[in-house]
Amino acid sequence: MAEESLKVNCRVNGRLCGKCCYETEMPLTKADIERIKMLGFEESFFARLEGGVPRLRNINGHCVFLNPETNECTIYPHRPSGCRLYPLVLDVEKGVVVVDELCPRAKEIPMEVVEELAPRLLKLIEQLCEENT
């Protein structure tokens, strides 16, 4: 699957950062759920419903798929669409796509990349709304 991803250097101070994988609220599309189930995981193991939207489940405060020893994503090639576009997020109040300042690499994301991938994030949000109404 050749889904566009935002390339981020997640190595910070010599180790994988993993900051965005703690207390995750990442929503899951139906395709994300099916792809992860194909790996042999039960949906109830990795997804929870919050606000009527399926989201990645946390365990011990981090995404169920994060290895907390190494901060590696254990399903990286199969990770959800929203994870592929992070640190792009929607500023709900302004209705625009921005770079999440919580990401230590936020300032390194070029504006051209934000502009190029913003439509993909907006489309993903639209898809999530359609799937959950």
Ligand code: SF4
């Ligand atoms: S917060 Fe940013 S640098 Fe850290 S793992 Fe997530 S995307 Fe990578």
